[in-house]
Amino acid sequence: MTSNQIKRPLGLQLLIYGFVLLWFILAAFPFFWTMWGSFKVELDFFSKGDWTHAISGVRTQAVYGESFTGAGYEGAWIQEEFWRAFNNTAIVCFFTVLTSLTIATLGGYALSRSGFRYSFWLLIIALVFRALPPITLVSGYLLPFYEWNVWGLLPTTIIVLVAINQPFTLWMLHSFFQTIPKELDESAKVDGCTQFQAFKHVIIPVMWPGVITAGLFSFLLAYNDFAVTAVLLNQDNQTMVPKIASFMGTTQTEGNVMFAVAAVVSAIIPLFLLVLFFQRQLVSGLTAGAVKG
Template identity: 35%
Template sequence: MSTVATPVSSRTVAAKSVARTRENWATTRTYVSAALIVIWCLLPFYWMIVTAFRDVGYTFDSTPFFTHVTWDNFTTAFSAELGNHLGRALANSLFISSVTTVVALLFGVFAAYALARLNFRGKFLVLGVVLGASMFPGVAIVTPLFQLFGDIGWIGSYQAMIIPNISFVLPLTVYTLTSFFREMPWELEESARIDGCTQAQAFRKIIMPLAAPAVFTTAILAFIASWNEYLIASILSNDATQTVTVAIARFAGSQPHQEPYTAVMAAGTVVTIPLVILVLVFQRKIVAGLTAGAVK
């Protein structure tokens, strides 16, 4: 009996050892791949931050990060004497992005609920139009918008940038929320209707609280998309209403005919900080919103 059991036991141990080795290699490959992806994605930000703190005379120097450090680039970025109205541009971007996000969510929630939960004629046609609008190139409507807003005197106004932003952000909002509402169990709403709620009450008291993570995630995505918009703002804004993306592109340096690389990177660092803080603070809600509705 012992002579038969010994080879079987040896083969079992060997098989477990091979399986453990393969599992360790798979885990190692996963971590290495993840590390390479993270490094690849963070390298541009590292270069931006290093250049933002680098003395102008050492802009293209290859010395380590902690050498030739200065705060003067941030002073230059906010310098009104050079025409860099970064503070005003930050306020403009915050206002435009906030209004765009609120309006897009206000209409997007109801549109997504209707497309996901209600049956009506032309439902799939509407969804197809929404998807088509999300892929429409913005450069194709810049000239018509410039002519239209010029005729009504809106060039350089906030509404000239908010309305086009809504038209681009709203399809993203509708598509994201529609996917969530589709996965939400019908039984929740039907139970509320049986208990005496109207459809509006069931939507307000049952559906919306459950949809809060998805709505929150969609709001962040809409805000970031509006914050990063450049094309429309570069054509329809002026010095008083320009956003941060336009302000940075029009940066002026202390010396003529010289690109202020360090000041541009300092401004880019300042513009990126709010988005990073937003994502870090609300990362749990973002993950919850992205995974909401995945399991019924």
């Protein structure tokens, strides 16, 4: 474990490297395989006879004269208008993250600075809300949303996603604010600031690491959501994940599986970049709740 330990026996060393390699393949291979395959024709991607075709692209070459083709992407993005879904996802994620963070920052800060008993209960209620599967709430939205004629619209979905994200974001920011010493804003209050002024001048400048981390998770929840977006959005406003799900229904029959493969790869790339640039924040966010216990 530690570097100053006695050297590991060779057998153990091999076992460890073997296991790490196995896990590496399990974790990464499916993504690379699908990304590579998304530039092939269906007969190559699903090549029953000879799996090397999926790598070399023999049939793709036969059809397009090259071993790579963007046909799947063209079909998905232009013919099936996946760009529309991409735009919708961008809009939904942007506003969900913005709103979630704004209100959860205030709430999480208040929870961390209030020693009263009800703040404990509020956290417990948030925990129970966090545990509810989102789909259980969805049937409760439909009737009122039909009644008010707001079903199918992006703003409705954004508000719902913000609310569903709140418990989690609140917990995360609460534990983050607890790591900021209370003395900081208390001394500002002694100097004559109101609570809000103390928050604004003392806490806001130092809160960004925690807020960015919470924002990443809030983004992931909105980006990955399927239950809420699939039920609450109409055809035109669909985001990427429900759009991919509806591809599954239509393309399977039309033989356009490659459209769905291209769409899936397109939906993974932003996440790939996210992990690439924010790995440290993601790791710290995952462990934030744990360290507190």
